[in-house]
Amino acid sequence: MNISNGYEKLHSKLLDIESEKKKIDEKINQTPKSESGVLNFCFYQMKKRRDEINQKIDKINSFLNPDIIA
Numbered sequence: 001m002n003i004s005n006g007y008e009k010l011h012s013k014l015l016d017i018e019s020e021k022k023k024i025d026e027k028i029n030q031t032p033k034s035e036s037g038v039l040n041f042c043f044y045q046m047k048k049r050r051d052e053i054n055q056k057i058d059k060i061n062s063f064l065n066p067d068i069i070a
Contacts, residue, residue: 021053
């Protein structure tokens with residue numbers, strides 16, 4: 001496997017994941033606010049999924065842009 005090919009695959013995956021995150025953010029923003037004391041499980045599932053996606057984005061970014069202290 002070529003190194004640049006690996007970076008291209010990671011970058012492509014990063015773009016896909018960021019697109020998914022954008023869709024979830026739009027759904028979260030469109031979800032009507034529930035009344036006090038009423039839980040909206042779908043809303044919380046979307047937020048949980050968004051957090052998982054953020055972790056994946058951070059992980060891929062750390063591979064693509066390592067923080068090297070010299």
